[in-house]
Amino acid sequence: MKLSIERVSKQYGAKRALDNVSFEMTEGVYAFLGANGSGKTTLMRILASVARPSSGRVLLDDVDIELLDEKYRDLLGYLPQHMGYYKNFTVEKFLFYIAALKGIEKGRAKAKIDELLQAVSLQEERRTKVGKLSGGMKQRVGIAQALLNDPKIIIVDEPTAGLDPKERIRFRNLMSTISADRIVLLSTHIVSDIEYIAKELLILKRGMLIQKAEPQHLLDALSGKVWTVTASPNELAAWQASHKVSSMLVRENGTELRILSENKPAPHAEEAIPNLEDLYLHYFDEEAAK
Ligand SMILES: Nc1ncnc2c1ncn2[C@@H]1O[C@H](COP(=O)(O)OP(=O)(O)OP(=O)(O)O)[C@@H](O)[C@H]1O
Ligand SMILES: [Mg+2]
Incomplete structure (x- = not known):
């Protein structure tokens, strides 16, 4: 069919x-x-x-x-x-x-x-x-x-x-x-x-x-563009203003941000495995911003 x-x-x-x-x-x-x-x-x-x-x-x-x-x-x-x-x-x-x-x-x-x-x-x-x-x-x-x-x-x-x-x-x-x-x-x-x-x-x-x-093909294309960084409370607003943030997780030592970025956003940033929410954000962020 x-x-x-x-x-x-x-x-x-x-x-x-x-x-x-x-x-x-x-x-x-x-x-x-x-x-x-x-x-x-x-x-x-x-x-x-x-x-x-x-x-x-x-x-x-x-x-x-x-x-x-x-x-x-x-x-x-x-x-x-x-x-x-x-x-x-x-x-x-x-x-x-x-x-x-x-x-x-x-x-x-x-x-x-x-x-x-x-x-x-x-x-x-x-x-x-x-x-x-x-x-x-x-x-x-x-x-x-x-x-x-x-x-x-x-x-x-x-x-x-x-x-x-x-x-x-x-x-x-x-x-x-x-x-x-x-x-x-x-x-x-x-x-x-x-x-x-x-x-x-x-x-x-x-x-x-x-x-x-x-889906896997689209996720693979995002590989190397998703990162996690840990931020202190007074850094949060700056990260959100400068990057696409797909999630935030409050941990004991600060807030873990999941970030979409073409390049490593900070020396201590760690690469993450892309998921579908990252993908959605990647395609629809500008729409959401409007
Ligand atoms: N009967 C209609 N007359 C005029 N414009 C329409 C009509 N139906 C849909 N549209 C317009 O066509 C576009 C697409 O609408 P559609 O309902 O297909 O979107 P959608 O992707 O299903 O959105 P949603 O996620 O909100 O359900 C919109 O700009 C909408 O305003
Ligand atoms: Mg609809």
């Missing part, structure tokens, strides 16, 4: 939300990283065929998804960034309703709903009204509905927003398991969501795809 994005652009009035984006995906987990407004949702909506590109096209195994139409949607599982729920439906009823919309036969839907409620740890809430769930629980209902039709292409927009750490780990493991024979595309701001499981990272900046590579 191959999903190809070919020179896709999206224009909203004067705003260019996507600018000539091209890439390909095969089976595995792909992760979108990008600051707010960089175009992640816009691109995911196009891939989920709920929006159309202003120019360019999307092909599944070399056939335009607009031609495949229903056949493409049958393969698709989509979790929008802001999902609409029917508050008065119970969790179970809501999932049966979505299953019916997707044309899933009742017996099969029941088996799948049981399986998915377990996968997202909502068995005990199955008869609770959706309106009474917590934010993280609602999000898990959203994840479950995206997987109802056993989709081969899974597009989930910030699926872990609001999930507690335990449920985030469960979600990560679930995606990792099911991605063996599926294309999974997810967006996130939480870099630990994609550590270990992402086959490739896609970095979007102002509507442009500026990087697409294996």
Whole structure:
């Protein structure tokens, strides 16, 4: 299976939300990283065929998804960034309703709903009204509905927003398991969501795809540029003003700063192994500064 994005652009009035984006995906987990407004949702909506590109096209195994139409949607599982729920439906009823919309036969839907409620740890809430769930629980209902039709292409927009750490780990493991024979595309701001499981990272900046590579490859490129230094309280402000600081850890003998720098920032600085947070900072620091 191959999903190809070919020179896709999206224009909203004067705003260019996507600018000539091209890439390909095969089976595995792909992760979108990008600051707010960089175009992640816009691109995911196009891939989920709920929006159309202003120019360019999307092909599944070399056939335009607009031609495949229903056949493409049958393969698709989509979790929008802001999902609409029917508050008065119970969790179970809501999932049966979505299953019916997707044309899933009742017996099969029941088996799948049981399986998915377990996968997202909502068995005990199955008869609770959706309106009474917590934010993280609602999000898990959203994840479950995206997987109802056993989709081969899974597009989930910030699926872990609001999930507690335990449920985030469960979600990560679930995606990792099911991605063996599926294309999974997810967006996130939480870099630990994609550590270990992402086959490739896609970095979007102002509507442009500026990087697409294996995480390890991108981390290797940062090698020699991440340092730790220990600073006394009166040195902290100066370090923060002059360098990109990715973390600070208070220790007995001072504060340990993690710093991004092309050169060794101080004689006593020690080289550190780059992680995904350093990577994020490397690409999005200017954005954050604005
Ligand atoms: N319907 C719309 N009309 C006009 N502009 C839009 C519309 N949808 C998105 N945009 C603009 O397109 C750009 C990309 O938005 P998008 O929602 O794709 O970003 P994002 O990367 O998903 O951000 P976030 O991390 O906040 O979810 C933004 O500048 C946004 O304001
Ligand atoms: Mg978004």
